[in-house]
Amino acid sequence: MKNRNITLRMAVPDDAKALVAVYAPYVLHTAVTYEYEVPSADEFRQRIAHTLENYPYVVAEVDGEIAGYAYTGRLGVRAAFAWAAETSIYIREDMHGLGIGRKLYDALEKFSQVQHIVTLHSAIAWSDDVDDPWLTRGSPAFHRHLGFTETAHFRHCGYKFDRWYDLLWMEKTLGTLPEKPKPFRPLPVLTKEECSACLDRK
Template sequence: MPAPLVRDATASDAAACAAIYAPYVTDTAVTFETEPPTVAEMVLRIEGAQRRHAWLVIELDGAIAGYAYAGPFKERAAYRWSCEVSVYLDPDHHGRGAGRLLYEALLTRLAKRGFRMAAAGMTQPNKASGRLHAALGFETVGTFRAVGWKHGAWRDVTWVQRPLAGALPDFGDPPEPV
């Protein structure tokens, strides 16, 4: 069996990423989107993430098994060294280490690009995501209560964060992220 391959996503990966993501949108409260993005929209998301942050896919057994990406934490200039990260896996690949491989590669890439903090929001309950983030050094910073309505219920979102380079809070004057 070939080793897992983590690589930069391209537009040609958009259909696989959209197919992985769609059940999260339609069948879970993990994401607060209510309509799955089209392949064309996924192409735009991949291209947008690649311009400044990153979007990675993992290939297992010759097929895309998941993806992880980063985007702006907030749009205002003072936040430009921080980013928000997410990971999504095909359900057949849960619990096999693919999420960890993706996130490790993503966090390394973001640190090399000059980003200093990664944050992630997790709709509750989500024990598997909580375990993954904790294993990768994310710490809980708070929970927004009843912040989203999906599938007939109000949903809480717990936020976690971790430094990407140096030790918080003494980073000194950072260079501009690439």
């Protein structure tokens, strides 16, 4: 396979239609997401804009084509959750195996550290059936490879395709846990230089 040119940039609301196209197969054909219906482009546009009010929403392009995206969001609404973020990532079905996921997560970790986020958390669908036709174990393996560890296992909390699914919670602490964390920095207060450095894939 020839070398592919992978670049990262911040998402904009006008990416909604292309990002829905990446997301739709996960909704329709997998239990990776617990959504039943593919959101409209307008709904997705609102989701992107809402995330960008405080957190990074990063798009990966391969040879100029959108190939995946990842973003963070607040883990909980209470004040004490300010230094914890939840991650989400989706890669286009024909773009797996190119290292896109690692590059996207590298960017999320850089943004999180600049924002003074201390821990990243990921909620991952799980089936005890290793041959489940709707769900593989690729996501837990991917997160373990990036240094995430399982911290909780919620049983039978999702129902899709006429079967029950579990939810794994995996976590990664970014650096040394501070005795007193610095205040959270929303995305809009980051400088252009800081954002560019976070998107640098080198």
